[in-house]
Amino acid sequence: MALIHSTALIDPAAELDSSVEVGAYTLIGPGVRIAAGTVIGPHCVVEGRTTIGENNRFFQFGSIGAAPQDMKYRGEPTELVIGRDNTFREFVTLNTGTVQDGGVTRIGDDNWVMAYVHVAHDVQLGSHCVLANNATLAGHVHVGDWATIGGLTGVHQFVKIGAHAMIGFQGHVAQDVPPFMTVDGNPLSARAVNVTGLKRRGFTPERIGVIRQMHKLLYRSGLTLDEAKAAIEGLRGSENGVADGDVDAMLGFLRAATRGIVR
Structure with missing residues (x-):
């Protein structure tokens, strides 16, 4: 309990490993499970049917596991599943899934998710990805491993981004981006192979x-x-x-x- 700040509110039904750290004024709901080594910063809300793996770091003011921003949602028991070794910076929002898809928003391992990023319902985010500040993934987006998404980029619903692809700054992504490619601009255009990556x-x-x-x-x-x-x-x-x-x-x-x- 020494790792839990005295002002944090944790539902008795939540399941936290004894090594989990929870910062001041954070709220953790009854359906949440958090594995060893994860750190939840101050002023976060972790709710819904949310499963968080080992050694994740959530900075302050995150909204984790909130209901999907989908007008068809009627309170069904959908989920958010997060792997291990991810970093989520300030004001990140991660929503649960919907029954219109698989019911699970899933985030892999070792991702670097910067401030103000939004990961919407039913997104399937791979591992080793970088999402720069204010990147927004709409519902049902799939992102392959090692993809990089530039700051202020918006990704349309149901778009797929291939492994090792790189989206430039302020991209407007309304079509699928093949693996290994670098794209940017508005309208979006394929520029070259992501050779550096x-x-x-x-x-x-x-x-x-x-x-x-x-x-x-x-x-x-x-x-x-x-x-x-x-x-x-x-x-x-x-x-x-x-x-x-x-x-x-x-x-x-x-x-x-x-x-x-x-x-």
Whole structure:
């Protein structure tokens, strides 16, 4: 109890590991479960059916697990599930899911979520992502691992952002963003491969070379999307197959895209 500030209000039905720290004037509701090593700062509200993994850090004034901002919501028991080792800065808002989708808003591991970020109902946020200040993810958005979303960026409902993609500052994201790409502007436009990010994550020159070829086929060859997909499939086995996993990731994303891709 020495780790719980005397002014914090914690419902007796909440489940907190003995190592969890809770700051002044924070409220924690009955459906909340928090694992070891997590720190909840002062003036936070953690409510709803919210499960928080190990070693997360929530800075002051966060709203965690509030009901979805969806006019169809009628109080159904939906959830927010957060992995481990995430950082959430000031005034972050994370909502639970809706029964119109899977009922769960899910956040992975080791994400860096800056101030005033909003993660809406049913968002599926991967791991190792960076969301800069005031980034806003609307309902049902899916974000792949290692994606970076620039400050003041708005992402439309149901949009998918691929792994290792980078969204520039103040982007207006209304279409799906393929993996490995850098996009920016309003209207949004694909600029190049996220080479700097890929190098930082240990991608070899051979893998990056194949990814560059995929970018060229999608954006620089005058092909229709179906033609580009067929040509990308032909890249399997190139460079001794070192990038076959990346080719499969791109093709899987393109086949699953529902809002059309940024072109």
